[in-house]
Amino acid sequence: MSFLLGVRTVIALPIVLLASLVKMVSLISLLRRWNSPLSEIPGPRLASWTRLWWIKVLYSGQADAELVKLHKKYGSIVRIGPKTVVVSDPETTRRILAVGSRFTRGPWFDSLRLDPDQTTVVSERDPKKHQELRYVLSAGLSGKDICSVETIVDDHIQGWMRILNTKQSTFDEKVVKVDLSQAIPFLTLDIIAHLCLGASFRCLETDTDQYGFLDALQTGMIAQPYLGSLLELKKLLFTVGRPAFIRSRLFPNANNPKGLGRVMQFIREIVERRMAQGPRNEAKVDMLDSFFARGLSPDQATSELLVVLSSGVGATAYAIQGIIRCVIENPNAQRKLQQDIDHVVSSENCGPRDVVNESVIKRMSYLQACITEGLRLYPPVSLLRERVVPPEGDYMHGYRIPGGTFIGLNGPASKLHPVYGSDVEDFRPERWLINDETQLKQMARNMELVFGYGASKCLGVNLAYTELNKIIFELFRNHDLRLADPEHPWKARGDFILSDFHVVASRRN
Numbered sequence: 391m392s393f394l395l396g397v398r399t400v401i402a403l404p405i406v407l408l409a410s411l412v413k414m415v416s417l418i419s420l421l422r423r424w425n426s427p428l429s430e431i432p433g434p435r436l437a438s439w440t441r442l443w444w445i446k447v448l449y450s451g452q453a454d455a456e457l458v459k460l461h462k463k464y465g466s467i468v469r470i471g472p473k474t475v476v477v478s479d480p481e482t483t484r485r486i487l488a489v490g491s492r493f494t495r496g497p498w499f500d501s502l503r504l505d506p507d508q509t510t511v512v513s514e515r516d517p518k519k520h521q522e523l524r525y526v527l528s529a530g531l532s533g534k535d536i537c538s539v540e541t542i543v544d545d546h547i548q549g550w551m552r553i554l555n556t557k558q559s560t561f562d563e564k565v566v567k568v569d570l571s572q573a574i575p576f577l578t579l580d581i582i583a584h585l586c587l588g589a590s591f592r593c594l595e596t597d598t599d600q601y602g603f604l605d606a607l608q609t610g611m612i613a614q615p616y617l618g619s620l621l622e623l624k625k626l627l628f629t630v631g632r633p634a635f636i637r638s639r640l641f642p643n644a645n646n647p648k649g650l651g652r653v654m655q656f657i658r659e660i661v662e663r664r665m666a667q668g669p670r671n672e673a674k675v676d677m678l679d680s681f682f683a684r685g686l687s688p689d690q691a692t693s694e695l696l697v698v699l700s701s702g703v704g705a706t707a708y709a710i711q712g713i714i715r716c717v718i719e720n721p722n723a724q725r726k727l728q729q730d731i732d733h734v735v736s737s738e739n740c741g742p743r744d745v746v747n748e749s750v751i752k753r754m755s756y757l758q759a760c761i762t763e764g765l766r767l768y769p770p771v772s773l774l775r776e777r778v779v780p781p782e783g784d785y786m787h788g789y790r791i792p793g794g795t796f797i798g799l800n801g802p803a804s805k806l807h808p809v810y811g812s813d814v815e816d817f818r819p820e821r822w823l824i825n826d827e828t829q830l831k832q833m834a835r836n837m838e839l840v841f842g843y844g845a846s847k848c849l850g851v852n853l854a855y856t857e858l859n860k861i862i863f864e865l866f867r868n869h870d871l872r873l874a875d876p877e878h879p880w881k882a883r884g885d886f887i888l889s890d891f892h893v894v895a896s897r898r899n
């Protein structure tokens with residue numbers, strides 16, 4: 391009997407000890423949560439306990455919509471994790487991102503690394519190094535250093551128009567069905583590759599996702615927000631991935647037959663050829679020339695170019711598709727846009743193949759209103775871009791936020807800001823065509839944030855606008871568009887990954 395008691399004690403004791411330990415840890419964490427200044431900030435209860443709540447939202451593929459709902463329910467600041475809050479109001483966002491702000495990029499940005507040991511402009515967290523890198527890249531990315539950006543963009547768009555015309559010519563009705571979720575990313579990738587490297591990927595011409603780049607980009611866009619939130623997983627991946635033979639399996643590398651690694655190899659070959667040629671004395675022709683001239687090493691130039699290709703394609707393609715969808719779902723807007731375009735074509739005496747300068751397109755009020763309104767409703771870069779509160783802490787919306795808290799930025803919710811009026815959910819370009827200067831200024835101040843702000847504002851904003859202006863102009867100049875299936879305009883996976891955006895394009899006379 392006493393022997394049996396002894397055995398039971400030996401088995402029971404560790405279980406009792408473990409249970410007590412678990413209870414104690416839970417109690418301590420409960421007390422900590424009660425004590426945390428963040429506990430006063432409203433938000434879903436489960437979110438204050440675990441980041442898994444946010445992971446579940448990500449998994450639903452509706453994170454953008456969920457963030458909008460949260461702010462409607464709880465206000466401008468919401469707690470979405472034990473150490474994370476998210477803000478939606480433009481003025482706080484502006485203050486966080488301002489040049490000289492003491493808020494810094496958080497570990498979320500590590501998830502944008504393509505190599506555990508290497509940072510690029512999008513993932514560098516050290517403010518000084520980040521600003522130095524921006525300085526080196528900005529002349530190339532803004533297009534200042536590159537000859538004839540506009541001509542390159544025009545050539546690719548005209549190429550696409552020719553492809554559509556050829557397909558339409560095979561039908562009497564001059565009608566063709568196009569999947570814009572393929573054609574637009576192909577076009578933007580061809581353009582940005584040409585501007586980066588002087589060589590296009592020829593995706594449109596071959597009607598293929600060359601090197602599987604877009605496919606790999608989409609997979610990355612799905613995985614990145616998870617890694618940005620599950621910091622332990624990211625740490626594990628970076629630690630395990632350090633040895634070379636594992637790294638080559640976990641991260642893109644030049645031996646991959648397709649995807650980002652294959653593109654890295656493509657870039658590297660061009661970089662090596664350029665190095666062998668020596669510095670080109672003529673004016674800088676593409677971003678690679680600019681990066682070399684401004685002192686980047688071949689390895690750095692390769693990594694930055696891969697980042698530029700990725701940042702340039704995804705956001706711009708999504709924005710263009712968003713604007714097109716808005717216009718074609720509103721036949722009245724399409725008609726007015728085409729009147730605006732036809733007026734310019736005739737007043738500029740343009741022949742059918744003449745392109746119109748961007749300076750002219752920038753002055754077209756209705757076209758500009760369509761672009762701005764489309765960008766408002768479909769802002770392409772949103773999820774969280776978490777910054778860290780400086781050690782001294784901060785006050786936001788009447789709450790004290792301790793140093794070290796992660797602050798997510800909620801772009802999508804600001805599109806519903808009251809400054810836009812009571813019909814914020816509608817596409818109404820006319821809201822940008824009013825005479826009230828004060829109101830227009832306020833709306834423009836909010837909209838500016840679609841491209842970020844201050845110390846990390848988008849470096850490709852000029853180029854993005856050149857593409858938006860020119861593509862929207864030429865597409866609607868040459869075609870009447872309608873949705874192939876108005877009930878299901880497109881399929882969206884995650885927040886930004888679109889497929890099956892089929893439209894019917896009829897050639898205009």
Ligand code: HEM
Nearest residue numbers: 511512701702705706709771840841842846848849850854
């Ligand atoms: C409509 C199209 C685009 C939108 C809406 C957009 C939006 C943004 C936003 C919001 C950021 C700031 C991210 C942050 O806060 O950390 C950003 C950064 C950036 N964008 Fe864009 N972008 C667009 C197109 C482009 C293009 C075409 C390029 C390249 C040519 C580009 C290159 C970059 C780069 C390199 C950064 C990083 C800047 C930094 O970290 O300092 N973007 N973009």
